[in-house]
Amino acid sequence: MKNYFFSIFLFLTYALTAQNNVDYIKTSQDLLTRIVNGESYEEEISILEKSTLTNLLTQLPKDKHKKAFWINIYNAFIQIHLNKNPSLFDDKGSFFKTKRIKIAGEILSFDDVEHGILRKSRCKISLGYLRKPFRAKWERKLRVDDIDWRIHFVLNCGAKSCPPVAIFSLDNLNNELDYMVTNYLKQHTTFNKENETASSSALISWFRGDFGGKSGAREILKNYGITPTKPKKLKFNDYDWTLYLNNFKELPKNLN
Template sequence: MPKAICLLLLLLVPLSVQAVDLHTDWDQLLKKHVHQGEVNYTAFKEDEKKLDVYLSRLDATNPGVLSRNDQLAYYINAYNAYTVKLILRNFISGRPVDSIKDIGGLFSSPWSISFVHIGGLKMSLDDVEHEILRPRFNEPRIHFAINCAAKSCPPLISEAYTGAEVEKQLQRNTVSFLNDPKANYVAGNTLYVSKIFKWFGVDFGNDIGGFVKKYAAPEMLGTINGAGSDLQVRFLKYDWSLNGF
C-alpha cells in the first residue's frame, strides 16, 4: 500500500480510538497490580519499565487534540500513573515507603515535586490537579478518581479511564465511595464524611449534605433527610498509610 494512502488512513482514525490505545499499557498494569483498591507496589516495581513506556507516551501526546472526555481521562490517568511512579522511585531497601507523606523535604510536599512530564510540559501533581483538572473541567467527581496513594483516599480502580467510559467511571466511583461506611456514614443527626469535603468544599458547592444526597443509597438518604435542618457535618480522620504493600 502506498505511503500516502497509509498516512491518510491513519489520519482518518478517530481520535477516540487513538486515545483508548494510548492507555492500554496502563490498563494492563492496573489489572495486574491493583486489586480492590489495594496496590501491590513491590510487583509494580518489577514492571516499572512498562510504566515508564506509558509515561513517555503520555508526554509525547498533545492532549489539546483530544475530545473533552478524552482529555479528562488523560489527566486522571496521568495523575494516578505518576503517583504510582512517585512511590516506585522512592523505594527504600527494596520496599515502598509507609506513607506518601514520607516523600519530599522539609519545605516541599510530594505533590509539589516537579517530576511529571505530560504533553511536553514538566509539572507537579499539584499542577495537574489544581491548575488543570479542577479549574478546567469543573467536575467535583474527579476527587473520587484521582488517587493519593493513601488508605483514606478513594481507591485506585483496576482499569484505566477512557473518554468513552469516563462518565460512567466517575459516577460509579462517586456512588461507591460515598456509600462506603469506612469513608462516609450517618450517625444520628451527624454526617461523617471524608476530609476531601473539607479541603475542597468549594468544588462541592459548599453544600456537603446536598452533594452526598445526590449519590446516597436509600438508607443513608433517608437518615440524612430525617435529620433535616439539624444535620451536622463532621470530618473523619484521614489515614495516610500507603494503600498497598
C-alpha cells in the same frame, strides 16, 4: 545529498504522523493496565514524553476527554514514583509539588494535574474557593472548563484513605465516576438518624468550594443515596495518610 535530505524529510514526516495517530486516552489506560498487571510500561511513558501540546489539545477537546485522560495519568504516576521510592511520601508537600510527569513538552507536578488542570487553576489551600491568576499557557489550554467534584473520589494520592485506583474510559466515564463516588462515600460515611448528622471524608472539607459548600455536600450525600435524607449537620473523619499502594479496583463491565 538530495536523497539524504529527502530521507530525513520522510522520516520526520512519518514520526510526526505516527505521533498524531496516537490515542492518548487509550495510552493512559494502557499505562495503568500495565502497572496493575506488573508489566513494563516504558513504551507508554515514551509516547507521553513525545507528545505535544497540539497533540493533547486535538485529542482532549472537551471536559470528558480531559478527565478520563488526566485522572488515569495522575493515578498511574503516583503508583510509578511511590513504588520506586516510597520515601518520597515522607515529605508529602514536596512530593506533590515537585515536577515529575513529562508530557506535552512540559514537566508537571501532581499539584499541576490536580489543582491546575482538573480543578481549573484552583488554589490548593483555599477550600476550593480561590482561583490562581496568571497561569501558564499550557495550563489554561489543557484545564477543564467546569470543575467536577467527583474527581476527589477517584484521584489516588497513595494514602490509605485515598480512593482506590480504577482505569477510566471515555465512553462510559460518567457512569464510572458515579460508581466510584458511591462506593467510596458509602465506605467513608456514617449517619446518625437521631440528630441527622453525617460524618464523611475529609476530602469534602478540604475542597468544600468544589462541592457547593457544606450545603451542597449534604445534598450530594442525599442524592447519591449515601444518607436517607439530607443531613442537618456534616462532620469530617480523620484522614489516614499511611502509605498504601497498589490499591486497585476493577470497574464493572456494564455500568449504566
